[in-house]
Amino acid sequence: MQSLSALGSAVGHLLKERRQTLAVAESAAGGLINAALVAVPGASACYLGGGVIYTGASRSALLGITAQDMANLRSATEPYAKLLAQRMRINLGATWGLSETGASGPTGNRYGDAPGHACIAVSGPVEAAITVETGSSEREANMWAFARRALELLESCLLSIR
Numbered sequence: 001m002q003s004l005s006a007l008g009s010a011v012g013h014l015l016k017e018r019r020q021t022l023a024v025a026e027s028a029a030g031g032l033i034n035a036a037l038v039a040v041p042g043a044s045a046c047y048l049g050g051g052v053i054y055t056g057a058s059r060s061a062l063l064g065i066t067a068q069d070m071a072n073l074r075s076a077t078e079p080y081a082k083l084l085a086q087r088m089r090i091n092l093g094a095t096w097g098l099s100e101t102g103a104s105g106p107t108g109n110r111y112g113d114a115p116g117h118a119c120i121a122v123s124g125p126v127e128a129a130i131t132v133e134t135g136s137s138e139r140e141a142n143m144w145a146f147a148r149r150a151l152e153l154l155e156s157c158l159l160s161i162r
Contacts, residue, residue: 007151008036015046023092024050028102032147078129081121096124126157
């Protein structure tokens with residue numbers, strides 16, 4: 001299994017090689033996705049920014065997502081993850097948007113999702129979304145798993161359009 005820094009480096013290399021950019025919105029991974037990307041030397045050539053969108057207040061203030069945008073949506077779903085990825089990509093003017101939303105644990109979220117549940121989405125030249133279920137209530141392990149799966153999904157999207 002590749003480390004987060006190796007995945008961040010692989011993604012960064014592909015983005016730099018193509019002169020493409022990335023913006024990230026994450027939640028339950030707590031900043032690990034952004035950290036893996038920023039840790040890559042030369043990250044400023046492709047990484048435009050990101051944030052931990054952890055509450056409704058941050059969703060509204062940082063991404064401009066309104067109550068109307070959230071009609072018929074709930075957090076920790078693929079449609080919501082897609083909205084986050086699209087909004088981050090558009091707001092930062094990036095080629096790609098990557099998002100993660102979920103429940104890291106040790107308990108589930110208020111919507112009934114078990115700990116270890118996350119939805120991850122990519123928005124850009126290729127669109128994709130996945131749901132991850134780790135089956136674990138170990139908070140930190142889930143955070144690392146969510147970050148790893150997010151970077152793997154982005155890498156697979158980048159490789160699909162070579």
